[in-house]
Amino acid sequence: MSSVDLSVDRLDRISGFGQAEYADAFVYRPTTVEEIHAVFETARKSGRKVTLRGAGRSYGDANTGAENLVLDITRMNRILSWDAATGIVDCEAGVTIENLWRHCLEDGWWPPVVTGTMYPTLGGLLAMNVHGKNNYCQGTFGEHILDIDVAYSDGKFETLKASDSRFFEVISSAGLLGVITRAKLQMHHVASGNLKVLAEAAHNWDEEFALFEHYENDADYMVSWVECFGRGAKAGRGQFHAAWYPDRVDLQSRKPESQDLPPLLMGFFPKSMMWKVLKWFCNRPGMRFVNWAKWMASSTIGNHKIHEQPLVAFSFLLDYVPDWRRAYEPGGFIQYQSFVPKEHAKRVFAEQVRLQQEYRLESYLGVLKRHRRDKFLLTHAVDGYSLALDFKVTKRNRARLWELAHKINDLVLKAGGRFYFAKDSTLRPEDAATYLGEALTQFKEVKRQVDPEGLLTSDLAERIEIVD
Amino acid sequence: MKHKTAIIIGASSGIGREIVRILASQGTIVAAVARRKPMLDELVAEFPGKVLAFEHDVLNTDEVPELFLEITKQLGGLDLFVYNSGVMPEVESSEFDFQKDMDMVNVNMVGAIAWCNQAANRFQHTKHGCLVGIGSVAGDRGRQLQPVYNASKAFLHSYMESMRNRLCRYGVIVSTIKPGPVDTDLAKHMKMKKMSARQAAEICVTKFHKNGEHYLAFFHRFAFYIIKRIPSPIFRKLKL
Known part of the structure; x- marks a missing residue:
């Protein structure tokens, strides 16, 4: 597998949406799964780590990684298929909520869970497993996903369904287990806009x-x-x-x-x-x-x-x-x-x-x-x-x-x-260890299996020490 | 202004060493780069976790790109870069020693270009940072005693000014500091009143985040304002 360059031209100053902390990082915007694997290869060769980033809408430091290779999925933004009869939409992970509603609302479908802004990507929504103003009745974004594709740092690639236990581990893992590259979503039917x-x-x-x-x-x-x-x-x-x-x-x-x-x-x-x-x-x-x-x-x-x-x-x-x-x-x-x-x-x-x-x-x-x-x-x-x-x-x-x-x-x-x-x-x-409890131990075990070299990290993960 | 991370080239003695000490005591993570590793190790021992030591001879310019990447990786970023390396061998008034002159050219000029280009290129992309060159009042005028030293510092001033004009549009600060005689190894053969390295470093640190050229003493600013304006026919008759 070929690797991509670690050139100063990739360097950029990035921050979370809150702009309270900044980090300098090498930013890559792949358009294919092969390019994602090439970024991991470059990280391996240069002794650096990889941080995943969508639209950069997390407020804090979950989407920054100082001196890391930042894998920004915003260019993977194609809607692969849309069925207006069933409301099932299949998208690359860089598709945003805005892309979704603009594509589907005219047919009478609305995203089942939305954040307070329409700009986050599906990858980001799933990494954080976001909620909306209807969390008490509709749950989180992940609960409406039918399946996802995940690219792991070791070159593996798999499709996860809601019947797989790993599905519930990757979604909500803040981008620390693997790169969600595609997601199939059941939209919510609406009669009116x-x-x-x-x-x-x-x-x-x-x-x-x-x-x-x-x-x-x-x-x-x-x-x-x-x-x-x-x-x-x-x-x-x-x-x-x-x-x-x-x-x-x-x-x-x-x-x-x-x-x-x-x-x-x-x-x-x-x-x-x-x-x-x-x-x-x-x-x-x-x-x-x-x-x-x-x-x-x-x-x-x-x-x-x-x-x-x-x-x-x-x-x-x-x-x-x-x-x-x-x-x-x-x-x-x-x-x-x-x-x-x-x-x-x-x-x-x-x-x-x-x-x-x-x-x-x-x-x-x-x-x-x-x-x-x-x-x-x-x-x-x-x-x-x-x-x-x-x-x-x-x-x-x-x-x-x-x-x-x-x-x-x-x-x-x-x-x-x-x-x-x-x-x-x-x-x-x-604090993180206290509220996550047993889940943190399980998360670390899964991480050892799917990201054995520990390539995926972020400033948040380092700060709260949830990665080894 | 507090910098989170800094690289000091020429950190084993003199002003550079004191700059490392001051920044580390303020909480900055400092990469101290110099030839003499044992002296860097003393700094590491003095400020554990705050000072990272990197052995490097600025004559080895081929090493610079890779070393720069490694240092910034270990620092987790870069906010401040100071090029402080400089040599000034004793040169007699009738001496024209090519080797001594080349040493000055290589350390004071070539080394500066090799390192500052890396830092400037990075800052241009990250759109923040302070790039600092430690020049000298000697660079303000071509005097009899140290032709190549004077020229090398004049080069540095001009080079930093160009950097300043290039990088200001990216939000990068470029500061040129012009110390007078300072009590360091570099000036040990000079018999005149000298500022202590600590004092010089303390003033330098206050100038890092200010664009422009800075003297360390008001007297120097005043004196060199006049010296720079003395007409050449008169200047060559003086013993300055």
Whole structure:
């Protein structure tokens, strides 16, 4: 097998989506399985390791590998087959959620699980086994996959089905066992391109959780925005959304042009400039004001409202403002998402927000979601809730922010909670060992079998020491 | 400004050695590159886990590309590169020794090109980094005593200026530092007031992240501002 060159022209500075950490690496964008194997061969010859990367949408360091060969699968982006009768789509792993919905929605099919942005690749979605706002009823992305092709570092290649135990090990393994090169997915049938969306204001933590419990047997999607500046009786206030697929067939709404987000905000302001405005507010007083204003709107004019919203607009909130992460420059931001069993969730999340306020490092955005268990090896999900938080990173707050995160880690672990590789930046090796438990031992055993030379790694894997 | 990783070429003694010490004590992982391995080993022992020693003679330019790759791999990146190697053999005022001159050309110039080209090429792709050349006030003017040393440092200044103009568009900082007499092996035959190597290194470290040419003392900046402007017919009559 021929190897590819290790030229300085391949060198690039890459980061996770949060841009809080950067790494220099040799980036390869193969288009075939043979080229993937050639990258492994080059790594072997040059004594380096390989890190897998999709669209680079993991927030932390799961998709970076300092001085490694980074295998970026974004050029493997062909939809190989599409059956509009059954909703089964067969794709290369570089296909994104956006490619999928643009291809399938007109025929009445929508990805069964989507993230808050449409840009991740299937390979990335499966490596992290992502969830969406419907995790409590539809599970993770991996649960809708019929089969996958995996290229291993030792040159082997196999197709895994949901009946194989290895299927549940490779999906969720953060790209540390093998390269997922193709996936066959069962899409979800939709009659309309819109969702029926209900917005309800929650005045405190009790109301937040009561709303989730009320709608969990009925709604197709549930999510709540949490305002992290609220104290005392106002702590945990936010806006809850539940959404349902309408039964009424609406062909017009399924066309991509009905889904595309408008380029102008309020009809006149170019969205591409919006991050520059956001940057002015991207500080503690600014975000306190933004959160307060959003709360005021949510609890008055936006309360108890039911409206129809395009699937894209409801699902991909993060894509509303292009380049929004630039508002956090130059230090970037970290996303912190912890998953806590339902019986402890309210107490743990209330304590998390209280700790943030004590440190004066409130999250600028809080998102509460409901989850269920799954049987993937390195899963993040629990039968409970998750709270996702965005923290701005600066030179001055960095040490204190990590200290805060470690305190929150301890809270979550004590409550039997879990973490999510796609969003992690702060876990310590002992934290990962605690929440993964036996699964970590099993993962290491599988890794020894499928990647005997230990070629696959990432900055995250090295940081939390889940690879030898 | 804190650098996570650094390479110092010419790290076994003088300013280079002190730069390694200062950076390592600030938490930077430093690759110390020099000919004299035992002296590098002392640094490794002094800062375990922070200093990596690489034995290399800058005359062996063929080794550079591979060694550079190996060092950056071991460091896990590169934020700062300092070319500090330099020789200045004692040259009499009537002496024209080709071998001594070639030594200076090879160490002060050829070695600098071999290493700095590697660093510059990398920084151009990674779009960050500080490239530092340790020049000398001697390069500011062609003086009687050290024709080739002066010329080699003048070359370095000009070479670094070109690098600066090339790389600034990629967000790379190129800094030229011009020490005056410093109490090191290089200047042991010079009988004049000298700055200690430690003091020089401490000032150097504050200049790494600043684009441009930097003197270590205000007096030098002032004096060489004037010296550079003395007309040639007058300058050749002076004993400078």
